[in-house]
């Protein structure tokens with residue numbers, strides 16, 4: 182089966198009693214047994230739930246893995262993944278990972294004895310200089326958030342595996358429709374399904390998909406032992422969103438390409454960050470590693486905080502909100518919003534200035550999106566809008 186078909190059918194047989202074509206929401210904590218220990222294979226929902234299993238099976242098929250695990254949130258998935266490792270482990274992470282992942286690493290996991298190095302993985306030499314004898318995990322996102330750098334997953338995996346280091350790729354931005362980390366050599370593909378996979382900004386969730394049986398067994402144990410599982414209702418909503426991932430992503434990508442080109446040509450815009458633009462330093466790598474370039478765009482305006490505020494307050498159609506990946510377009514100010522928990526000096530190093538803005542381009546009509554952005558530009562002082 183191809184991707185579009187798997188999204189609708191993988192692990193989603195009609196329900197055997199009634200033939201219902203949708204996997205029901207099995208809202209039950211427990212399952213009746215015929216005799217002590219004689220049961221259907223389902224005992225307790227933290228461990229076994231048919232709705233969650235359907236989501237997990239479908240995600241595993243789409244990521245070209247063998248086992249999927251669904252969690253209560255993306256960060257619940259990351260926390261559970263960290264528990265594969267012992268205190269004292271050194272982890273190399275991307276330098277502009279999701280702000281919440283950085284907070285989990287620096288303010289929770291670091292206290293539990295994990296050590297982290299944050300590295301710009303566009304330069305493989307930096308990986309080698311960060312490596313210690315205790316390095317066991319490399320954790321990366323590509324495209325990165327919010328500067329949309331692209332990391333070469335195949336090259337990173339070759340390097341990591343030569344040193345016995347596991348690789349976990351947070352594939353939230355690309356989704357398996359655009360990029361399949363396991364097939365590029367990664368050991369784990371991790372998701373915040375709250376974003377594109379759910380796709381409708383109405384359900385929080387996370388996932389991990391693996392290929393290796395031993396790793397799968399260890400994660401199954403941890404998912405149950407830690408207990409940060411996806412609940413049946415969230416699993417249902419996520420699975421419903423997942424069915425349309427391919428068609429949504431096609432439109433996200435088509436809209437984003439046109440919006441990026443519009444922004445790049447606008448005099449009030451200093452720089453546009455979008456892997457689908459020829460001006461992106463890793464355009465060629467993105468074109469090789471991804472099937473399309475995604476729905477996320479960042480830009481830097483001419484001017485400072487005042488101009489950014491004016492622009493963000495006046496933009497039409499785009500909601501000023503955190504998060505990303507839903508059908509509706511969102512726009513936000515990373516320095517004040519999503520990346521406020523990142524230390525100011527780190528933000529400065531990454532280039533997340535006061536005039537840095539991130540867009541999650543939705544699937545509305547392109548012309549409405551352009552007109553909405555034009556409203557924001559029109560509100561800017563003339564000298565900025567015309568860049569005199």
Ligand SMILES: *Cc1c(COP(=O)(O)O)cnc(C)c1O
Nearest residue numbers: 254255256279351353373375386
């Ligand atoms: C949102 C996000 C997360 C965290 O996911 P939650 O579901 O909010 O816990 C992790 N990684 C990336 C790239 C994200 O965008």
